[in-house]
Amino acid sequence: MVRIRALRPNIEFVPRTITAYDDGRTYLLALNVSKPAELAFHIRDYRAADFERLWQIDQLCFAPGIAYTQMELSGFIMKRNAVALVAALSSDEAGGSSAGAVERIAGYVLAHPIRRKYARIITLDILPEARRLGLATSLMNACEERLRSLGCTEVYLETAVNNEPGIRLYRKLGYEILRRIPEYYSSHSLDAYQMGKYL
Numbered sequence: 001m002v003r004i005r006a007l008r009p010n011i012e013f014v015p016r017t018i019t020a021y022d023d024g025r026t027y028l029l030a031l032n033v034s035k036p037a038e039l040a041f042h043i044r045d046y047r048a049a050d051f052e053r054l055w056q057i058d059q060l061c062f063a064p065g066i067a068y069t070q071m072e073l074s075g076f077i078m079k080r081n082a083v084a085l086v087a088a089l090s091s092d093e094a095g096g097s098s099a100g101a102v103e104r105i106a107g108y109v110l111a112h113p114i115r116r117k118y119a120r121i122i123t124l125d126i127l128p129e130a131r132r133l134g135l136a137t138s139l140m141n142a143c144e145e146r147l148r149s150l151g152c153t154e155v156y157l158e159t160a161v162n163n164e165p166g167i168r169l170y171r172k173l174g175y176e177i178l179r180r181i182p183e184y185y186s187s188h189s190l191d192a193y194q195m196g197k198y199l
Helices: 049-059 070-078 135-149 164-172
Strands: 017-022 027-030 037-044 083-092 101-114 119-126 154-160 176-185 190-198
Touching: 037 135, 049 070, 049 101, 049 119, 049 135, 083 135, 101 135, 119 135, 135 164, 154 164, 154 176, 164 190
Parallel strands: 119 154
Antiparallel strands: 017 027, 027 037, 037 083, 083 101, 101 119, 154 190, 176 190
């Protein structure tokens, strides 16, 4: 059984303006921040070279005992038919030259289709400084689209009962609370909600 994980306190980073684009497959967020470099998020498939960074992000997002070990995270990613999508922040540090673009992973989502009908969101991790920019919504939408293309018609997830920002996000995306699971995070004596929706 996958553990439910509670977010650490949210550290908000709110840019002055956000412009969202949707080209059908790629979700971009162009940020107007105080830095001179232009920043943009794009969503892509997981690559093996991403693993260490994804594990580091997981350690930043979740408390010890709830965050995944490297072995656990690797097992989830390597599972057959796993859906692993990464949100990367691109920064043009060469004054408009694409050769100078630097990519930094800002978050990811991991899901498993089960018997080609159901799916389970394993984790949604966003760096604290990249939260409240619509990135979690974009990752979830892209993940659900991929799950639909695999034939899934229902998706489920678990989240800690005290994860109010996460619960608000999932409700906004159409998830409903199905049941409360006592002490799902046994190491923290913390209950979880199982949430789900039809795709």
